[in-house]
Amino acid sequence: MPITQTREISPATRLENVRYAIRDLACVADEVERQGHKILPLNIGDPLNFDFQTPPHMIEAVYKAMRDGKNGYSSSSGIPQALEAIRGEAERKGITTIQDVFVTSGVSETVDICLTALLNPGDNLLTPCPDYPLYSAVLAKLEVGLRAYYLKEEDGWQPDLADIEKKITPRTRGIVLINPNNPTGSVCTRKTLEQIGEMARRHNLIIFADEIYDKLIIDIDDDPHVAMAEVAPDVPVVTFGGLSKNYLAPGWRIGWGIASGEAAVIKPYLEGVNKLLRARLCANHPEQYAIQAALEGPQDHLVEVRQKLRTRRDLTMKWCEETSRIHCVTPRGAFYAYPSIDIPEGDDVFVTELIRQKHVTVVHGSGFGQRPGTKHFRIVFLPDEKTLAAAYSAIGSFMRQRYSQ
Numbered sequence: 001m002p003i004t005q006t007r008e009i010s011p012a013t014r015l016e017n018v019r020y021a022i023r024d025l026a027c028v029a030d031e032v033e034r035q036g037h038k039i040l041p042l043n044i045g046d047p048l049n050f051d052f053q054t055p056p057h058m059i060e061a062v063y064k065a066m067r068d069g070k071n072g073y074s075s076s077s078g079i080p081q082a083l084e085a086i087r088g089e090a091e092r093k094g095i096t097t098i099q100d101v102f103v104t105s106g107v108s109e110t111v112d113i114c115l116t117a118l119l120n121p122g123d124n125l126l127t128p129c130p131d132y133p134l135y136s137a138v139l140a141k142l143e144v145g146l147r148a149y150y151l152k153e154e155d156g157w158q159p160d161l162a163d164i165e166k167k168i169t170p171r172t173r174g175i176v177l178i179n180p181n182n183p184t185g186s187v188c189t190r191k192t193l194e195q196i197g198e199m200a201r202r203h204n205l206i207i208f209a210d211e212i213y214d215k216l217i218i219d220i221d222d223d224p225h226v227a228m229a230e231v232a233p234d235v236p237v238v239t240f241g242g243l244s245k246n247y248l249a250p251g252w253r254i255g256w257g258i259a260s261g262e263a264a265v266i267k268p269y270l271e272g273v274n275k276l277l278r279a280r281l282c283a284n285h286p287e288q289y290a291i292q293a294a295l296e297g298p299q300d301h302l303v304e305v306r307q308k309l310r311t312r313r314d315l316t317m318k319w320c321e322e323t324s325r326i327h328c329v330t331p332r333g334a335f336y337a338y339p340s341i342d343i344p345e346g347d348d349v350f351v352t353e354l355i356r357q358k359h360v361t362v363v364h365g366s367g368f369g370q371r372p373g374t375k376h377f378r379i380v381f382l383p384d385e386k387t388l389a390a391a392y393s394a395i396g397s398f399m400r401q402r403y404s405q
């Protein structure tokens, strides 16, 4: 009879602060689906769940790579033609002081490697609030406390510069900037970027510029995206990009980092990054062949994607404007809207009851972090107009029934 272990295997205490509201809510949605209801999913930012397809020339490039036997490990920083194409892309973004480029398994891995290579216990990194939860999860793993700066709703969700300045300590090593932003859909002005660059310069900080949505600017003609690293060429910046959003291939897990700034300042840090890149061997190999195809091939899909996003954003805003208790800053990039709600209960209760009663899934603001006393929810407006209209009608009816007394 083998000896059976009786003591339970507990997870590390450092995971206590890891939250991922987007996926956690999926459990409630699964329960509702098991009861036979169809869910209207306005919660997951995967374009491939809706009427968007990966451009065929990218699929061909990966298929050819697999057929040509590119199925072993690649070099740790990535295949040469992909690195070349990313450099070209960085130059088109106006980045002039490129010091290194590397390919990872999604921006998720870029974030993990870049934060791990930087932070010692006791250091801190300024992250936006509300934020994309991956950042706080990686910081929890590194046992680095969260030091969040607010985005200012009354200023179109621009980073609150006074709050950033106030939160910098002698142990602050860097600032995370998500632009275009998840969950607010805001896009930083050049002036904001210049001021953040100036703060980084004064306090010797590195900037992590998560620009994974940079081609999904909804009103592109009025409002082009400005890269952080273009505005502050002398400041150490790692710009994050990838195929998941702009190029509609999230399942391929391809992301990258572009490091820029003064060579002498950033080089020691980049040695640390490369050490970690080597330790995890490489990113998915055949999928890397799609990078050059994506960045240098036809960009026609972007016109169609932006057109769909504009129509769906406008429909979303019309509904927000017509609905009492809701107020929303117009999203200018990505595919998220982040309305505030004026209700007498928590936004987590609001979203959970909304799934249970009306089968519509959105994510509560408290899942992303928000200013105390405020309540929000995040809408993903990727679904087609018919689905969005049905979802908004259901949310409206839920709110009338629940809050009109």
Ligand SMILES: Cc1ncc(COP(=O)(O)O)c(C=O)c1O
Binding pocket: 045, 105, 106, 107, 108, 109, 132, 134, 178, 181, 182, 210, 212, 242, 243, 244, 250, 253, 254, 255
């Ligand atoms: C701001 C932001 N950064 C990073 C990611 C992760 O991207 P990837 O699929 O490249 O890992 C996402 C995914 O939603 C995101 O919204």
